[in-house]
Amino acid sequence: MRYRINNASFLLHRFVVSLVFSIVVFLFNQNAVSGQNNDTNKPWTVVIDPGHGGKDPGSLGRISKEADIVLGIGLKLGNYIEQNFHDVNVIYTRKTNKFVELHKRADIANKNRADLFISLHADWFSNSRITGPSTYAMGLHKNEENLAVAQKENAVIVLEEDYTTKYEGYDPDSPESYIIFSLMQNTYLDQSLEFASYVQDQFRERAKRRDRGVRQAGFLVLSQTTMPSVLIETGFVSNPNEERYLASKQGQDYIASAIYRAFREFKKNIEDKSNFTTLHQQNRIRFMVQVSASRKRISTDSDFFKGYKNVHEFKIDKIYKYAFLDSGTYNETLAFRKKIQKDFPGAFLIALKNDTIIPVREALKIINR
Ligand SMILES: [Zn+2]
Numbered sequence: 001m002r003y004r005i006n007n008a009s010f011l012l013h014r015f016v017v018s019l020v021f022s023i024v025v026f027l028f029n030q031n032a033v034s035g036q037n038n039d040t041n042k043p044w045t046v047v048i049d050p051g052h053g054g055k056d057p058g059s060l061g062r063i064s065k066e067a068d069i070v071l072g073i074g075l076k077l078g079n080y081i082e083q084n085f086h087d088v089n090v091i092y093t094r095k096t097n098k099f100v101e102l103h104k105r106a107d108i109a110n111k112n113r114a115d116l117f118i119s120l121h122a123d124w125f126s127n128s129r130i131t132g133p134s135t136y137a138m139g140l141h142k143n144e145e146n147l148a149v150a151q152k153e154n155a156v157i158v159l160e161e162d163y164t165t166k167y168e169g170y171d172p173d174s175p176e177s178y179i180i181f182s183l184m185q186n187t188y189l190d191q192s193l194e195f196a197s198y199v200q201d202q203f204r205e206r207a208k209r210r211d212r213g214v215r216q217a218g219f220l221v222l223s224q225t226t227m228p229s230v231l232i233e234t235g236f237v238s239n240p241n242e243e244r245y246l247a248s249k250q251g252q253d254y255i256a257s258a259i260y261r262a263f264r265e266f267k268k269n270i271e272d273k274s275n276f277t278t279l280h281q282q283n284r285i286r287f288m289v290q291v292s293a294s295r296k297r298i299s300t301d302s303d304f305f306k307g308y309k310n311v312h313e314f315k316i317d318k319i320y321k322y323a324f325l326d327s328g329t330y331n332e333t334l335a336f337r338k339k340i341q342k343d344f345p346g347a348f349l350i351a352l353k354n355d356t357i358i359p360v361r362e363a364l365k366i367i368n369r
Contacts, residue, residue, distance in 0.1 A: 045089040047109040049119040050074035054099030059124035061237030064247035070120040076256035101160045106224035117229035124238045131242045132210030135199045136231040137192035139216030150217035191228035198262035207258040285363045286352045287333035288323035291344040
């Protein structure tokens with residue numbers, strides 16, 4: 001599908017249409033279940049999305065079609081992951097040459113609460129000398145070239161039945177619609193960019209491809225997912241050499257294994273970070289200022305606390321203890337105690353380890369260890 005840049009058309013209705021579209025997508029993202037893997041025991045799920053298929057062949061080269069190339073790469077990638085990680089669930093948006101609507105691709109990832117969404121594509125450009133893969137995350141395009149790639153990939157929706165209602169009248173040809181569309185919040189942008197950079201590193205270092213870099217643009221398929229998501233343009237079918245590479249089993253294997261290595265690095269990094277957080281939280285030491293102990297329960301918003309916020313209640317044996325939490329650090333809590341002394345003359349420092357009161361001396365030993 002070729003694209004047209006619709007110049008000289010800053011028409012108001014388009015602006016309104018794109019605004020409505022953005023709000024719909026934004027609300028959709030707000031309501032969708034988060035796919036992020038905060039639970040270290042939950043097995044990982046990766047959704048592999050070979051672009052195009054069926055009545056949509058994607059970009060056409062001399063000897064091959066984008067749809068076939070990316071299916072080949074996608075199946076090889078899934079195989080690599082399944083063979084090396086028995087704890088990773090691999091889901092494909094298509095495993096055969098069939099047409100799948102863009103919003104359904106995102107739905108599959110959202111419904112399966114995927115941890116990573118990888119959309120696979122191959123590009124075409126009028127200058128046949130251009131080569132090399134690039135990896136995109138959702139965002140505002142920095143140049144016309146990135147915008148053009150997103151427009152071309154989004155244009156596939158015109159092949160979908162009734163696309164004007166499904167995408168709220170969204171027009172993939174309208175450049176101005178991308179501006180608002182790309183400014184939408186994306187909770188997983190950092191992680192998407194992180195994975196994208198691993199992918200490009202592997203393409204450059206291991207597969208020896210020309211690195212066209214990590215980029216951003218407003219891809220419809222990425223806008224609707226609720227997990228780290230990238231779209232990989234694996235190379236140009238308009239360049240005869242690169243097309244032969246992408247169409248060959250060996251070339252597809254190199255590309256798939258590069259993405260697999262990037263996945264391995266990404267997964268490890270996420271797990272290391274979450275292990276660090278868990279470890280940190282296991283020994284979490286916080287300091288508070290205790291202001292009262294009572295046999296009778298006091299409501300934490302009672303006037304007794306003189307308007308101070310962050311009142312914490314602990315019940316130990318039959319005694320209720322009440323303490324204020326400031327920053328939780330030792331020095332700042334000491335200063336805080338001094339500050340509130342005129343309101344609570346008997347206030348004193350207490351220490352908590354994982355929300356259990358422990359002697360201050362012991363807490364200091366732990367944090368100085
Ligand atoms: Zn494509």
